Amino acid sequence: GAGVSQSPSNKVTEKGKDVELRCDPISGHTALYWYRQSLGQGLEFLIYFQGNSAPDKSGLPSDRFSAERTGGSVSTLTIQRTQQEDSAVYLCASSLARGHSYEQYFGPGTRLTVT
Amino acid sequence: AQSVTQLDSQVPVFEEAPVELRCNYSSSVSVYLFWYVQYPNQGLQLLLKYLSGSTLVKSINGFEAEFNKSQTSFHLRKPSVHISDTAEYFCAVSAGTYKYIFGTGTRLKVLA
Numbered sequence: 001g002a003g004v005s006q007s008p009s010n011k012v013t014e015k016g017k018d019v020e021l022r023c024d025p026i027s028g029h030t031a032l033y034w035y036r037q038s039l040g041q042g043l044e045f046l047i048y049f050q051g052n053s054a055p056d057k058s059g060l061p062s063d064r065f066s067a068e069r070t071g072g073s074v075s076t077l078t079i080q081r082t083q084q085e086d087s088a089v090y091l092c093a094s095s096l097a098r099g100h101s102y103e104q105y106f107g108p109g110t111r112l113t114v115t
Numbered sequence: 116a117q118s119v120t121q122l123d124s125q126v127p128v129f130e131e132a133p134v135e136l137r138c139n140y141s142s143s144v145s146v147y148l149f150w151y152v153q154y155p156n157q158g159l160q161l162l163l164k165y166l167s168g169s170t171l172v173k174s175i176n177g178f179e180a181e182f183n184k185s186q187t188s189f190h191l192r193k194p195s196v197h198i199s200d201t202a203e204y205f206c207a208v209s210a211g212t213y214k215y216i217f218g219t220g221t222r223l224k225v226l227a
């Protein structure tokens with residue numbers, strides 16, 4: 001079946017502009033995650049959705065970052081007033097929230113460059 | 116809270132040579148452990164996982180990792196690498212919840 005998809009694959013934006021990044025999880029996966037991957041930094045957890053609610057937003061770096069999920073499916077990560085330090089690859093993952101492993105399946109990512 | 120350390124940021128190795136990528140973790144509770152691989156310009160793919168049972172786990176492409184509770188390690192090994200194994204490898208730990216803690220990754224560069 002189809003995996004996790006993300007769009008756009010690349011986004012170049014000017015400092016101060018808003019951007020929206022989209023994630024389509026695997027059908028039936030109730031859990032959805034956003035991560036940020038910066039050069040040499042590994043993966044930084046941003047937010048976790050269970051259905052349409054976000055019980056853990058602890059990784060969002062500032063109030064310029066927000067995310068929503070609708071219909072228990074598609075999620076959008078919005079970054080307002082982008083800064084150069086926001087440049088990174090943003091990865092989305094989804095999983096079945098059952099058992100204990102919460103095995104996560106990742107999308108290909110959106111590479112964001114803020115100029 | 117859990118943490119993961121991947122001490123080697125880059126590992127160069129010649130084709131057909133063995134390789135070990137190191138991963139150490141810390142946790143006050145039982146954990147699940149994972150290795151993910153990221154090929155250039157792609158997302159992360161699960162390579163193998165330890166949930167319970169046998170401490171030696173294997174992937175379909177020849178990698179294996181051993182959970183060592185006393186040394187809090189989950190090192191990844193392959194006896195003979197191929198050029199196609201060139202990628203970045205991430206170790207991750209979970210305490211059985213949604214929260215995965217990832218290491219900073221190790222870039223494996225296989226040389227001809």
